[in-house]
Amino acid sequence: RSAIMDYFEIKGSKKLYGSVKVSGAKNAVLPLMAASILNKKKIKILNVPTLSDSITMSKLIEEMGGDVKFDSDNSIIVDSSKLNNPYAPYDLVKTMRASFYVLGPLLARFKKAKVSLPGGCAWGPRPVDFHLEGLKSLGVKISIENGYVVANAKQLVGNKIHFPKISVGATGNIVMVAILAEGTTTITNAAAEPEIQQLCKMLNKMGAKISGIGSNTLSIEGVKSLKPIKEVSVIPDRIEAGTFLIAAAAVGGEVEIKNIIPEHLESVINCLLKANIDINIKDNSINIKSDGKNILSTNIETNEYPGFPTDLQAQWMMLMCLADGTSTIKENIYYDRFTHIMELNRLGCNIKLEDSVAIIEGNKNLIGADVMSTDIRASAALIIAALCAEGTTTISRVYHIDRGYNKIEKKLTDIGANIIRKK
Numbered sequence: 206r207s208a209i210m211d212y213f214e215i216k217g218s219k220k221l222y223g224s225v226k227v228s229g230a231k232n233a234v235l236p237l238m239a240a241s242i243l244n245k246k247k248i249k250i251l252n253v254p255t256l257s258d259s260i261t262m263s264k265l266i267e268e269m270g271g272d273v274k275f276d277s278d279n280s281i282i283v284d285s286s287k288l289n290n291p292y293a294p295y296d297l298v299k300t301m302r303a304s305f306y307v308l309g310p311l312l313a314r315f316k317k318a319k320v321s322l323p324g325g326c327a328w329g330p331r332p333v334d335f336h337l338e339g340l341k342s343l344g345v346k347i348s349i350e351n352g353y354v355v356a357n358a359k360q361l362v363g364n365k366i367h368f369p370k371i372s373v374g375a376t377g378n379i380v381m382v383a384i385l386a387e388g389t390t391t392i393t394n395a396a397a398e399p400e401i402q403q404l405c406k407m408l409n410k411m412g413a414k415i416s417g418i419g420s421n422t423l424s425i426e427g428v429k430s431l432k433p434i435k436e437v438s439v440i441p442d443r444i445e446a447g448t449f450l451i452a453a454a455a456v457g458g459e460v461e462i463k464n465i466i467p468e469h470l471e472s473v474i475n476c477l478l479k480a481n482i483d484i485n486i487k488d489n490s491i492n493i494k495s496d497g498k499n500i501l502s503t504n505i506e507t508n509e510y511p512g513f514p515t516d517l518q519a520q521w522m523m524l525m526c527l528a529d530g531t532s533t534i535k536e537n538i539y540y541d542r543f544t545h546i547m548e549l550n551r552l553g554c555n556i557k558l559e560d561s562v563a564i565i566e567g568n569k570n571l572i573g574a575d576v577m578s579t580d581i582r583a584s585a586a587l588i589i590a591a592l593c594a595e596g597t598t599t600i601s602r603v604y605h606i607d608r609g610y611n612k613i614e615k616k617l618t619d620i621g622a623n624i625i626r627k628k
């Protein structure tokens with residue numbers, strides 16, 4: 206785990222050559238670990254990314270009385286048989302909002318839970334009202350006490366739930382309760398993200414009856430009990446893959462991105478093609494070739510899956526700073542997610558913000574500077590910018606990046622980047 210003072214020193218203008226093996230998805234492993242609370246026996250989770258977020262979730266499970274063992278082969282064994290304390294404290298939830306994923310499985314298993322409300326995040330408020338309203342409609346009694354959600358569920362009954370906006374986390378939490386409720390639950394405007402699909406498939410293996418997986422309407426027929434399963438393997442991280450694709454496009458070179466499911470990256474691939482980047486798609490990998498020049502300005506909007514992911518918005522913005530003209534990015538998921546603009550501008554980018562639309566002037570020559578990461582994906586954009594910039598850039602607060610990227614400096618060094626972690 207990285208120390209709080211770690212920073213990256215990056216010397217730019219070196220092209221990237223070689224191959225990158227993508228790790229398991231952060232946004233899949235966290236709900237799968239939460240779901241293992243419902244497994245009540247040992248489960249081996251394979252292809253687990255080494256991230257501080259995976260460690261936070263394992264601490265949380267241990268705090269509740271469960272046991273998590275990390276193996277050397279990127280797998281973990283979660284044993285929730287003795288888990289008996291349905292309580293998620295503030296000090297863990299505040300470092301990782303996805304801790305809130307334990308609320309659903311705790312309620313389904315213990316009929317009660319006390320979980321800290323996550324606070325805001327670097328780019329603004331991130332409410333959990335959809336989670337709480339959805340749970341209430343399944344019969345859960347909820348009160349907020351001293352910053353905690355205190356929830357009780359004597360009887361869980363299926364219902365019709367419509368989310369005002371698609372929410373990944375709320376879909377996951379509601380599904381994990383509805384599978385053990387009496388009767389049928391229908392969720393409309395449900396998330397179709399691959400990570401939610403994987404969670405639903407794992408739950409079905411355990412005996413749940415969820416249909417409509419991968420669409421925006423989920424139908425869940427409640428069952429009396431679940432049966433334990435022995436193993437699940439985390440899907441590849443489409444955001445990490447997308448980050449390396451955009452890095453290769455921006456910095457230039459020839460890179461093979463391996464261990465991925467290209468289908469999960471369709472919107473990103475389409476945008477890269479529109480931007481004139483040379484891409485060759487294979488079964489489980491993508492080859493990308495770029496000279497870092499002749500990039501065409503391409504307007505995008507972030508959207509729910511299968512749209513362009515908000516988690517790649519910052520990285521894409523960086524790429525567009527090198528493109529041949531003006532382009533725009535409209536952020537439809539988190540209207541305030543733009544803290545990276547000021548840092549990118551310090552490296553010589555020219556980005557303005559009008560409402561939730563970023564306007565990017567391309568054709569920029571970036572020059573190294575000292576910058577600061579503000580969140581996981583903003584940090585990734587800064588790393589890409591630094592790799593394109595002339596001279597040296599330092600990026601402080603890399604603990605943000607350690608939350609979501611598995612050994613990013615090693616993976617980049619292996620393809621020729623000059624990036625060093627310093628303390």
Ligand code: UD1
Pocket residue numbers: 231232233235302303330331332333334335336337370371372373374375400515516538539540
């Ligand atoms: C997940 C991802 C995160 C990604 C995001 C959007 C994980 C661990 N994290 O976060 O990386 O950026 O999806 O793809 O998977 N909302 C409400 N009320 C709620 C819940 C959500 O208003 O109760 C709003 C949010 O403010 C946001 C939108 O719904 O505008 C989508 O958020 P959501 O899908 O819930 O994000 P997370 O699940 O937290």
